[in-house]
Amino acid sequence: MQASVFSGAREVQAVSPGDRGLAYGDGLFETMRVHRGALPWWDAHWARLALGAARLDIRLPDAGQVREAAEALFANGDSGVLKLLLTRGAGSRGYAPDPAHAPTWIVSRHPLPPEPGAGLVLRWCDTRLARQPALAGIKHCNRLEHVLARAECDRAGVDDGLLRDCDGQVVSATAGNVFVLHDDAWVTPPLERCGVAGTCRAALLEPLRARVEPLPPGAVESADAVFLCNAVRGILPVARLGARTWPPHPAVAGARRILARLHPGFSPDNLSLEDPDT
Amino acid sequence: MQASVFSGAREVQAVSPGDRGLAYGDGLFETMRVHRGALPWWDAHWARLALGAARLDIRLPDAGQVREAAEALFANGDSGVLKLLLTRGAGSRGYAPDPAHAPTWIVSRHPLPPEPGAGLVLRWCDTRLARQPALAGIKHCNRLEHVLARAECDRAGVDDGLLRDCDGQVVSATAGNVFVLHDDAWVTPPLERCGVAGTCRAALLEPLRARVEPLPPGAVESADAVFLCNAVRGILPVARLGARTWPPHPAVAGARRILARLHPGFSPDNLSLEDPDT
Numbered sequence: 135m136q137a138s139v140f141s142g143a144r145e146v147q148a149v150s151p152g153d154r155g156l157a158y159g160d161g162l163f164e165t166m167r168v169h170r171g172a173l174p175w176w177d178a179h180w181a182r183l184a185l186g187a188a189r190l191d192i193r194l195p196d197a198g199q200v201r202e203a204a205e206a207l208f209a210n211g212d213s214g215v216l217k218l219l220l221t222r223g224a225g226s227r228g229y230a231p232d233p234a235h236a237p238t239w240i241v242s243r244h245p246l247p248p249e250p251g252a253g254l255v256l257r258w259c260d261t262r263l264a265r266q267p268a269l270a271g272i273k274h275c276n277r278l279e280h281v282l283a284r285a286e287c288d289r290a291g292v293d294d295g296l297l298r299d300c301d302g303q304v305v306s307a308t309a310g311n312v313f314v315l316h317d318d319a320w321v322t323p324p325l326e327r328c329g330v331a332g333t334c335r336a337a338l339l340e341p342l343r344a345r346v347e348p349l350p351p352g353a354v355e356s357a358d359a360v361f362l363c364n365a366v367r368g369i370l371p372v373a374r375l376g377a378r379t380w381p382p383h384p385a386v387a388g389a390r391r392i393l394a395r396l397h398p399g400f401s402p403d404n405l406s407l408e409d410p411d412t
Numbered sequence: 413m414q415a416s417v418f419s420g421a422r423e424v425q426a427v428s429p430g431d432r433g434l435a436y437g438d439g440l441f442e443t444m445r446v447h448r449g450a451l452p453w454w455d456a457h458w459a460r461l462a463l464g465a466a467r468l469d470i471r472l473p474d475a476g477q478v479r480e481a482a483e484a485l486f487a488n489g490d491s492g493v494l495k496l497l498l499t500r501g502a503g504s505r506g507y508a509p510d511p512a513h514a515p516t517w518i519v520s521r522h523p524l525p526p527e528p529g530a531g532l533v534l535r536w537c538d539t540r541l542a543r544q545p546a547l548a549g550i551k552h553c554n555r556l557e558h559v560l561a562r563a564e565c566d567r568a569g570v571d572d573g574l575l576r577d578c579d580g581q582v583v584s585a586t587a588g589n590v591f592v593l594h595d596d597a598w599v600t601p602p603l604e605r606c607g608v609a610g611t612c613r614a615a616l617l618e619p620l621r622a623r624v625e626p627l628p629p630g631a632v633e634s635a636d637a638v639f640l641c642n643a644v645r646g647i648l649p650v651a652r653l654g655a656r657t658w659p660p661h662p663a664v665a666g667a668r669r670i671l672a673r674l675h676p677g678f679s680p681d682n683l684s685l686e687d688p689d690t
């Protein structure tokens with residue numbers, strides 16, 4: 135992993151063993167798709183990071199310096215994945231945050247994940263997402279629920295899983311938001327009580343004229359089409375959830391064409407394999 | 413901060429920027445009171461760590477090696493605080509845990525916190541603890557709720573705060589469990605849905621013949637006495653919660669005498685300041 139670590143404005147050799155990110159998951163992160171050295175959705179990712187930093191009262195580093203460090207990792211014009219991690223920084227023992235602490239931030243470079251084949255195979259995760267409005271929506275680093283749910287999926291040999299909250303309503307997949315199609319209208323669940331408000335979800339809401347509505351599990355299983363989305367892999371059609379299967383659907387193909395116009399990394403080249411409609 | 417960092421059995425110079433503790437709070441910790449170089453409650457702390465590691469499926473390092481590294485930090489016979497942090501280790505990007513990863517563990521040495529004066533001043537925290545049975549009881553590193561609650565206390569200028577769950581039941585303080593006295597009987601709330609099952613709480617349950625029962629806020633305010641406890645500071649009498657005040661109570665003094673027999677670090681010397689009964 136190629137990474138640069140900073141404490142405030144200063145590049146450092148290593149993360150302190152007393153970093154609060156390590157101690158308490160006291161931080162935020164963004165993961166974005168880099169297209170030929172460029173960061174098409176940088177502004178959206180930075181806006182969400184700033185929202186999370188305001189919510190948690192974590193100091194933001196200088197936006198220009200972070201972007202420069204991020205772009206430097208892809209100066210050769212490659213495509214890939216950029217991860218940006220921001221923590222409250224190193225501190226003394228104990229939960230009390232110290233406003234004087236310089237935040238720690240790390241930019242790191244990762245390869246693109248493989249393109250999905252003929253659609254994802256999902257399961258219903260047993261792990262539930264706790265209801266916590268104070269942390270909902272932002273992409274914070276308290277992700278043990280997602281780690282446990284992802285481990286379930288690995289054990290079951292499926293691509294991903296759908297997560298429900300403690301009331302049984304559908305929230306998201308482990309690594310993406312979920313959209314379902316009913317009567318030619320897209321629906322995606324609200325994220326005020328748990329879950330992450332994804333950058334790709336936000337980009338799609340208006341162009342798809344999607345409704346944000348509570349999503350019971352039955353409304354996924356009865357949907358005409360289902361896709362997951364995130365800012366690294368774009369739109370991922372769902373082919374199977376338990377016993378339910380879905381053939382490729384033209385509305386998903388249409389959503390992918392829209393997304394390709396919003397981010398050149400999600401261009402039709404990447405869609406051709408599993409999308410007979412384009 | 414004096415600290416030693418290990419990856420599996422190997423001591424390393426620094427924590428990897430790709431450590432999953434940093435990325436997801438994917439780890440566990442223990443904080444314990446060291447008395448003249450000795451770790452009286454080591455076995456209890458290790459047992460809880462092992463329980464958490466089993467729950468999260470994190471590999472445990474060799475118990476003997478960890479204890480040796482911990483004791484080496486206090487080889488001069490000082491008293492103080494030892495923190496032990498265990499994470500799933502460094503991994504590739506994404507939530508999926510890799511069973512092959514060597515765990516990261518860090519032992520660090522910290523000063524003893526100041527002894528409490530004439531009893532703690534508390535508030536009711538606005539931050540609620542989410543209900544998450546999969547993570548309840550263990551001392552994992554997803555602690556943003558505690559960080560937010562602790563920040564509330566600092567802003568309000570109080571010593572600590574009581575946390576309620578999403579149903580309004582009392583769970584704990586930000587840095588300790590809570591016991592309340594009613595009709596000469598101690599009660600402490602259950603921790604199956606949220607909260608941390610403290611080592612000091614566990615040590616006190618039997619000798620105090622405490623009942624584990626749901627604790628509504630009113631039952632704290634109407635209590636004859638209230639104390640917080642943790643494995644670093646022992647028993648901390650509560651003097652005030654909002655408008656409610658409590659004078660020193662002989663039953664709290666009695667509990668402190670019991671605790672002093674269970675851990676020499678909590679000896680009467682430390683109790684004399686605020687406890688007129690001993």
